[in-house]
Amino acid sequence: MIKIRLKGRLGNQLFIYAFARCLAEKYEDHVVIYDRKDEEDSIWHSHLDGYKLHTSVGFSSDKKKFMQMDLYQKLLFVFDRFCIKALNPVQKKRFQEWKLKYYTQHGLLLCMDGVFNLPDRIPKSLYCDGYFQSAELFDCIRDKLLLELQPKEEHRQTEKDFIGQIESTNSVCLTIRLGDYINNTTHQVCTKKYYLDAMQKMRELHPDCIFFAFSDEVEKLKTILGDDGSIIYDSGTSKDYMSLDIMSKCKHFIISNSSFSWWAQYLSDNKDKVVIAPSKWYADAVPCDIMQDDWILLDC
Template sequence: MIVVELMGGLGNQLFQYAIGRSLAFKKKTDLFIDTRFLTSRNVTGQRVVFRNYDLDVFNINPTLVTLDISRRYGTSSSFLNRYGKRLLNHWIKTGTLTYVYERIPFQYDSRIGQVDDNTYLSGYWQSVRYFQSVIKELKSDLCFKKPIPSFANGLAEDIQQQQSVCVHVRRSDFVTNLRHNIIETVYYQQAERMIRTHVTEPAFYVFSDDIDWCRTHLRFDGPTVFVGDEYAGEQAGTYLHLMTLCHHFIIPNSTFSWWAAWLSKHADKVVIVPKNWVYDRGTFIKSDELVYPGWIQL
């Protein structure tokens, strides 16, 4: 069995599912997920943002791990106990599973290549190299469970009939968390100029968790639609579905829109991502582990 611990929002959960799916496929074993830390409302620490299990917007149904395994290996909800428990799991191997935690974010960990069956994974695992070998299987897995709702059909048709550019703006908790490096409006201005060197007559569709801010602060030299919250749908599933229908992408340092771009079926899509992804330990971590050939870092 391969067990992967889920943490964070839908974009993060997708990266965690992807590495688990890849390892389970390679080892010809079953994939289990641990949602206990994700859904806990007793988590302590700075800048805690509670999330829900959101993978069920897709037509997948991974198996939940047993409570015993979750308690033995899963991340503690207490900030003071988290790292102690991690060290305990790493150094004292009294359980049935091998515990592997992510050492450095946004950097491929070569230990994953040696992972065997019966392993518990804890981390965010945000690198395309973790799941390159199962892209076909992932594309098959990550089909939306529900069709675009009828109230959004007109918008979906408009998106598909144009050289649509998905512009995603992430704010909310990023505004007060310096680690996430809020993307400034100048990035979107430069990205529009870059898009125009590749795309004729682009139409811009703006998606955001703060659409009113976008209406006030963003301007594009072309048809622009600000997609309001009424299109979000349950678990923001409709929002994500609409985003995947776009032809091209200007995304911030957001795993949510990263997956929208990845799931887009347009082979000739132009995807622009910020070069600096997060600010960590006094320096910027680049988006190198997240770009594909043809994707543009700006």
């Protein structure tokens, strides 16, 4: 059995599900995700319940049973956490190459950042932990993911009307993460200038484009970009997975360094989409393979 621990908010959880789904497909095995529903955490929760997920991926809320490891695995897990904090980026890359082979032989696949090649064979029991933030890890099943990552419920009438506006125009999804990114030394990358430059670039490519703005703090966003009618703002009242589905209906995308923002463009079925993204994903030197080759990258 393959086991993976869920972490992060919706965007990160979708990366973990996509990787789990790829593992199930590659190794023809059942994958179980620990959804942490037995943990008393008022801030964190599973966001995946609203999707039509494949039966090859199941869920468990039994932490005690799920997190069982032998002594050597526990030692490797602690050693890995120490190395992540102690090594510099160059050392981390070398360490990553070594550990993926060695750890996997002992039933662990630990990867916080960066892309890697899956081994041809894995042990009968494998515990995975990481964010798996690269399309290269699951692009081989993208068509299946586009079908499975559809909301179970129908959109409300107000949401359907908003989707109608998006689909009837040359729409651009403009996603701006505020909230916990403000003054964050790792994640605060995108400035107001980045978004204005990205909007100008999109206007050059598509003069008739209309911007649809989404944010975790819509009212604050209006004070930043203005409310003169040139931008159509989302209401901010939709459930996160419903909002993501609405965003994916746009024809083009200006994204922030947010996994939620990333999934909006990935779930789009527009083959001619233009995606503008920041030139770096983190403010510090964290290994990252989340960018895609066909994006337009702007300095930030």
